[in-house]
Amino acid sequence: MTKLHHTPVLVVGAGIMGTGIAQVAAQAGHPVMLHDTRDGAAAAAKTKLASTLQGLVAKGKLAADAADATLARITPTDVLQDAAGAGLVVEAIVEDLAAKRHLLQRLEGIVAPTCVLATNTSSISVTAIANGLQHPGRLVGMHFFNPVPLMKLVEVVSGLHTEASVAEAIHTLAKAWGKVPVHTRSTPGFIVNRIARPYYAETLALLLEQAATPAVIDACLRGAGFRMGPCELMDLIGHDTNFAVTNSVYDANFQDKRYMPSLVQREMVDGGLLGRKSGRGFYRYPDGAPALPVAVLEAPNTAREVTVHGEGAIADLLETAATQALAGQGWGPARLRSTGWTGLVIDGAHLVMSTGRTAGELAAELRTQQVAVFDRIVALPAAPGTALAYAVNEGANPNWRTQAAAWLAALGFAPLPVADTPGLVVARTLAMLINEAADAVLQGVCTPEGADAAMKLGVNYPAGPFEWLARWNETEVVRLLDTLDNHYRGERYRVSPWLRRRAIKETA
Ligand code: NAD
16 A cells, blocks of 8 residues: 655646645645756745745734744755655646656656656646556546645546556545545546536537626526636636637547537637736726626516416425515415426416526417526525526517516516526536536546535535536436537537436436
């Protein structure tokens, strides 16, 4: 069994990631050597780290002696041969296969055969990096997230060569460093960068068809609990970086159309609209997202008959809200649990939570023009004024157009009109995140628990994809994805066999 407790660590690459990794290893008590090919870069990184730690001490977040001890454990070196005694090497050099292979092959001539080699690559196959090593079984991915000292997640990536005991030793070590390690296999994007693709892709698809503005999409997904909407997040990450990751996952999957990058993003990158760093992306900076126009909403008209449809937590919430909304009229809504959909019927007009069918499709099916759909309600109980996308059937009369929004407002939401697209904003985004996570599990990339932990800790999602699924159900998610698939054709909305199998079991 490989043991790495307190072993000397060599960190190669004194850039943003390498410096963070050196800090975390030193804080955990390891003697750390920090090496970079740029003359003086490792020493400069240590000086910079000293001032960062000093700042933490000044703010009372770190004891002065702990800061001193951490720094004392870090030795910058411009000479790779100094690493001979290392028990673990973590490389965080340039993201280039040839450079990484060359470095690690060279290191094999310096360190002992028992020394574990870890790569912090975010997109290169760990199996490919190991190819050509004398002892390829000792190479493992140790994928940290930026900023390393703050982000808890470490993806422990096993390639085809990686020995299980080596992956296990890194898993144990990451825990000792205060991180939450998750096992994954060397596949494009590993867990986080793969499962997160639809968060951007669905937004870019909506923007391409002018279904909603960036500010509206951001508000809706923030309403679903995400800390940042996809547009503000892409502006922060940088469209060049985000586009490069999307392209890399797309190419690595033999250009599977499911991962196809968006014209919207390419145009922005080509035009130098890179986001915050260039002063303009979806928004202009320093201003950021513009305030949404203030909607003037009417109060619901006096109704004669209101029925809440559906079962489960969302329908319960709607019933409570409708009861409150009708309290002034001295009566409450009826409840029908078994109609197979969630929403309200108000004097014959339908207000339906999205199942993927558009308001237009539902209107044709129900043979009534007065239909509106609203987005999936995720955060329960919904905070008052939570943004919620909705779309009204094109043939609806003016009264229902205003009343649909009035009712959503009376139920406690801030209704935001969007085009009548299948799955609106939140429902389709969550369904696609779940679908991608399901495929990752199907392909042995991670476990459902691993996917949930990775998405919550690696990209701060408010819940993991399998947690969302547990509050939804397989049959409805599959139905929504099939509707999207039927609507758009192409491979993007292809249902994961993992999900479809479970949906079949659920209905059997
Ligand atoms: P960076 O450009 O900040 O730092 C890379 C450092 O490596 C530079 O100081 C460079 O001089 C040095 N270097 C290059 N070739 C070298 C060699 N052969 N030997 C020694 N030093 C060498 O880059 P970064 O953002 O810290 O990324 C480093 C690695 O971590 C990459 O593989 C990247 O994909 C991965 N990563 C980055 C992030 C991120 O958010 N930046 C997150 C996770 C993983």
